[in-house]
Amino acid sequence: xxxxxxxxxxxxxxxxxxxxxxxxxxxxxxxxxxxxxxxxxxxxxxxxxxxxxxxxxxxxxxxxxxxxxxxxxxxxxxxxxxxxxxxxxxxxxxxxxxxxxxxxxxxxxxxxxxxxxxxxxxxxxxxxxxxxxxxxxxxxxxxxxxxxxxxxxxxxxxxxxxxxxxxxxxxxxxxxxxxxxxxxxxxxxxxxxxxxxxxxxxxxxxxxxxxxxxxxxxxxxxxxxxxxxxxxxxxxxxxxxxxxxxxxxxxxxxxxxxxxxxxxxxxxxxxxxxxxxxxxxxxxxxxxxxxxxxxxxxxxxxxxxxxxxxxxxxxxxxxxxxxxxxxxxxxxxxxxxxxxxxxxxxxxxxxxxxxxxxxxxxx
Numbered sequence: 001x002x003x004x005x006x007x008x009x010x011x012x013x014x015x016x017x018x019x020x021x022x023x024x025x026x027x028x029x030x031x032x033x034x035x036x037x038x039x040x041x042x043x044x045x046x047x048x049x050x051x052x053x054x055x056x057x058x059x060x061x062x063x064x065x066x067x068x069x070x071x072x073x074x075x076x077x078x079x080x081x082x083x084x085x086x087x088x089x090x091x092x093x094x095x096x097x098x099x100x101x102x103x104x105x106x107x108x109x110x111x112x113x114x115x116x117x118x119x120x121x122x123x124x125x126x127x128x129x130x131x132x133x134x135x136x137x138x139x140x141x142x143x144x145x146x147x148x149x150x151x152x153x154x155x156x157x158x159x160x161x162x163x164x165x166x167x168x169x170x171x172x173x174x175x176x177x178x179x180x181x182x183x184x185x186x187x188x189x190x191x192x193x194x195x196x197x198x199x200x201x202x203x204x205x206x207x208x209x210x211x212x213x214x215x216x217x218x219x220x221x222x223x224x225x226x227x228x229x230x231x232x233x234x235x236x237x238x239x240x241x242x243x244x245x246x247x248x249x250x251x252x253x254x255x256x257x258x259x260x261x262x263x264x265x266x267x268x269x270x271x272x273x274x275x276x277x278x279x280x281x282x283x284x285x286x287x288x289x290x291x292x293x294x295x296x297x298x299x300x301x302x303x304x305x306x307x308x309x310x311x312x313x314x315x316x317x318x319x320x321x322x323x324x325x326x327x328x329x330x331x332x333x334x335x336x337x338x339x340x341x342x343x344x345x346x347x348x349x350x351x352x353x354x355x356x357x358x359x360x361x362x363x
Contacts, residue, residue: 001302007168007169007232008168008170008336009167009168009169009333009334009335009337010039010165010166010167010171010271010333010334010335011039011104011165011166011167011168011169011335011336012035012038012039012294012336012337012340013037013038013039013322013339013341014337014339014340015137015336015337016040016041016149016165016166017036017103019100019166021317023065023099024098024099024100024101024104024242025041025096025097025098025099026096026097026098026099027044027095027096027097028046029044029158031094031096035160036156037163037293037343038271038293038295038339038341038342039165039271039293039335039339040094040142040163040164040165040271040293040295041096041163041164041165041166042111042160042162042163043094043095043096043108043123043144043160043161043162043163043164044094044095044096044157044159044160045078045092045094045095045140045144045155045156045157045158045159045160045161046078046092046093046094046095046157047077047078047079047093047157048076048077048078048092048093049069049073049075049076049078049082049084049090049091049155050070050072050073050075050076050090050091050092051072051073051074051076051088051089051090052072052073052089052090052091053071053072053073053089054071054073054089055089055145055147056127057124057128057129057130057131058124058125058126058127058155059127059128059129060127060129061127062126062127063126063127064091064124064126064141064143065331068091068127072091072332076090078079078092078155078157078159079157080156081154081155081156082151082154082155082156082170083152083153083154083223084090084100084146084148084152084154084155084301085148085258086148086149086150086151086152087147087148087149088147088148089145089146089147090146090147090355091097091124091143091144091145091146091232092142092143092144092146093141093142093143094123094142094143094144094162095157095158096142096164096289097140097141097142098125098134098138098139098140098142099139100134100136100137100138100139101136101137102136102137102167102347103136103137103168103169103269104136104137104166104167104168105133105134105135105138105166105167105168106133106134106138106164106165106166106219107132107133107134107138107164107165108122108123108132108133108134108162108163108164108165109132109162109163109164109165109168109290109291110122110161110162110163111160111161111162111163112189112291112309112359113226113359113360113361114161114162114226116257116309116358116359117150117151117153117224117226117359117361118147118148118149118150118151118255118311118313119147119148119149119151119153119161119226120146120147120148120149121144121146121147121161122144122145122162123142123143123144123145123162123164124142124143124144124145125138125140125141125142125143126140126141126273127140131145131162134164141325141339142164142288143162143263144162146161149204149255149313150217150221150255151217151220151221151223151224151237152221152223152224152262153223153224153225154223154224154225154226154227155226157229158227159227161226163199163291165271165291166181166330167333170338171333171334172196172331172332172333173331173332173333173334175195175197175343177195178195178198178199178331178332179193179195181267181270182195182199183266185267186265187199187264187265187266187267187330188201188262188263188264188304188305188330189227189262189263190221190261190262194326196329197275197329198275198330198331199329199330199331199332200265200326200328200329200330201260201261201262201274201308201326201327201328201329201330202260202261202262202325202326202327203248203258203259203260203309203321203322203323203324203325203326203327204258204259204260204261204307204308204323204356205243205246205247205248205258205321205322205323206243206261206323207242207243207246208355211242211243211260212240212241212242212243212356213241213242213248213355213356214240214241214248214256214257214258214259214311214356215234215238215239215240215241215256215257215358216238216239216241216254216255216256216257217237217238217239217254217255217257218236218237218238218239218240219257221236221237222236222237222333224237224361225361226361228361229243229360229362230361230362230363231361231363232361232362232363233362233363234358234362234363236253237289237362238257238358238362241256242345246322246323246324247320247321247323248320248321248322249318249319249320249321250312250313250314250319250320250321251314251316251318252297252314252315252316252317252318253313253314253315254313254314255311255312255313255342256311256312256313257309257310257311257312257356257358258309258310258312258356259307259308259309259310259324259355259357260288260307260308260309260310260327261324261357262307263294263297263305263306263307263310264292264296264306264307264308264330265296265297265298265305265306266293266294266295266296266297266332266343267294267298268294268295268298268338268342269292269294269334269335269338270290270294270332270333270334270335271291271293271332272291272292272296272330272331272332272333272337273290273291273292273330273333274286274290274291274292274308274323274328274329274330275290275328275329275330275331285312285313285315286311286312286327286328288350290352292308292330293343294335294338294339294342294343295339295342295343295344296343296344298342298343298344304310306355307356308330309356309357310327310328312327328351
C-alpha cells in the first residue's frame with residue numbers, strides 16, 4: 001500500500017474545510033456543505049455577468065477588471081436568473097475569493113454536468129497567464145468565463161458550473177507508480193492497461209443491449225436551467241446514435257456524448273483527471289470536465305467501476321472513430337489523506353456506477 005506524504009498531495013474535503021475556517025477561502029454568501037466534494041470545492045456564480053467581445057487572459061501583473069473595462073459589452077443581472085446564449089462569451093465574478101497560503105496552489109475544471117451540457121467554462125484569476133490555474137499564495141477574486149456551445153442555459157446567482165482542487169506540491173503519478181497502483185487497485189477494467197503518459201481510455205461503440213452507442217446534440221433547442229434536475233425531455237435535446245459496424249463518423253462542430261469501453265475505478269487514496277488528448281492522432285477533443293473524485297467507481301461507495309462519459313467534439317474535418325480506439329488518458333494524483341466521505345457516499349453523486357449517461361438535467 002502506498003504511504004501518504006503528509007506534506008504533499010491534493011487536499012481532501014476536511015482540509016478544504018480547514019482552509020475555509022482559516023479564511024483562505026471566503027465568500028460574501030455563506031459557503032455551504034453541499035459545495036464541498038471529496039477532493040474539490042464547487043464554485044458559485046456571483047450577482048452579475050458581462051457579455052464580452054472575446055475571451056482573454058489578464059497576463060502577468062494584469063487584472064480581469066482592467067480587461068473588462070476594454071472588452072465588456074453589457075452587464076447582466078444574475079440575481080433573478082438570466083439566459084446565456086450559444087456562441088456568446090460571458091464573464092462572471094465568482095462568489096468565492098482566495099487568500100491561499102504560500103505553499104497551496106489550485107486548479108479548476110468544469111463540473112461534470114456542465115461539461116455534459118457543452119457549456120465551455122474556464123476559471124480566471126488576476127495575473128493569470130493560463131486558464132483554470134491559480135498560483136500558490138494567490139490572494140484575490142476568481143472569475144468564470146462561460147460560453148454555451150450547444151444549448152442556451154439559464155443561470156443565476158449561486159449556480160455552480162465549475163469546481164476547484166487545492167494541492168501542495170506536484171504529486172501526479174509517474175507511469176511506473178501508475179502501473180503499481182493499477183496492479184494493486186485495478187484502475188480500469190480489461191485484460192491489460194495501456195499506460196504511457198496516463199492510463200488509456202477507449203471509446204465503446206459496441207452498442208450493448210439496446211444498440212445505443214451515444215447521443216448527438218440537437219441544435220436550436222429550448223433553454224436548459226442548470227439548477228433543475230430531470231426537467232428536460234431527452235428527445236427535445238438529443239438524438240440517440242445506434243451502433244453501425246462499430247464505427248462513428250464525427251461531424252465537424254457537432255457535440256456527442258459517448259462512453260468509455262473501460263470501467264474506471266478511483267481508489268480513496270487518489271483523485272484522477274482526464275488529460276488532453278494528443279491532436280496528432282485525431283483532431284477532436286474529449287472530456288471538457290475532467291475531474292474524477294476519490295471513490296468514483298469504488299465498491300465501498302456503491303460502485304463496481306463506472307464508465308467515463310466522454311464529451312466529444314471534432315474540429316475542422318470529419319473524423320472516423322472506431323470501437324476500442326484510444327480517446328483519452330487518466331492521470332492519478334494522491335491525496336494528502338483520504339477524504340472523510342467518498343464520491344457516491346452521499347446524496348447528490350449523480351454519476352456513480354454510471355454507463356452511458358446524459359447530464360442530470362434530462363429525463
